[in-house]
Amino acid sequence: MIDLIASSAALMNASATGVEALSEMMLPQLAHDIMAYVAYGLYVLLILGGGLWAVLARNLVRAMFGLVVTFMGVAAMYLLMASPFMAFMQLLIYIGAISVLIFFAIMLIKNTSSGEEVNFPGPLQALTALISAAAPLVLFGPIIVMNAGKLAQTETPVETPLAELGQGLIEYYVVPFEMISVVLLVAMAGGVLLAWDKRFKK
Amino acid sequence: MSALTLYMLAALLLLAIGLVGLISRRTLVGMLISVEMLLNGAGLSVVAAAKLTPASDAIGQLATIFIMGLAAAEATLVLAMMVVVYRRFDTVTTSALTTLKDAKL
DSSP: OHHHHHHHHHHHHHHHTTOHHHHHHHHHHHHHHHHHHHHHHHHHHHHHHHHHHHHHOSSHHHHHHHHHHHHHHHHHHHHHTTOHHHHHHIIIIIIIIIHHHHHHHHHHTTOSSSSTTSSOOOHHHHHHHHHHHHHHHHHHHHHHHHHGGGSOOOSSOOOOOHHHHHHHHHTTTHHHHHHHHHHHHHHHHHHHHHTOOGGGGO | OOHHHHHHHHHHHHHHHHHHHHHHOOBHHHHHHHHHHHHHHHHHHHHHHHHSSSSOHHHHHHHHHHHHHHHHHHHHHHHHHHHHHHHHHSOOBGGGOOSSSOOOO
């Protein structure tokens, strides 16, 4: 907000001194800032609404759609942070793969509309849930608000070239990159082994 | 407020909502949905810390890619576990999974 006010003050100064070129340069910056704040507010609403829907919906399929809305809000935040590759990966992995997996889980376990989630949780459980949500908000919220602004910051992030990401994958992160392929292979093999139906063994 | 503060608060919001779901859901499917939300909040905060500070952009974004890969592996395994639990108990309600307790069978 402060830099918004500062840029509008700079805009007034520029037009007052009659520097036409400078005011034409400042106007897109101001519009850019306002657009960024409006978009941020919209995406927070998307995350909050989708998240509450995912947590409170009594039908698990609807909860999953709320989760998809939340994922889309986070993907939009990645776009706002000038990292379109992350937004694409978010759509591809979370919405394309994990949501489908959760949908499989809901369908394989037949408790969509008549299961145990239909009733709201009891008062004790609801109280515990609220306390567990308030704890990080109370603990980390003031820390973030007080300290995050003090760090040296780049106010307008620039897009990272994709080649740099690939370079990091084969140089800095080469061991985790190889390990995660092993983890995915083991997870897949373990999933098949766990869910293997004994009938097919004979 | 700076941009970094705003993104960190969004990640904190995801953490809080995910914790509410994790505690208040009664079935393993609902808990899986909440855990995905927690992991997503972690990824958002890592990318924000990488993009909006002088730290290396690529390293932070790749860390979030790894979080996404681990989330996919975790979802696969949890799906298989839920299938096993459902076959054995005919339900995935967490309060029913008490074989160590003196259960009334």
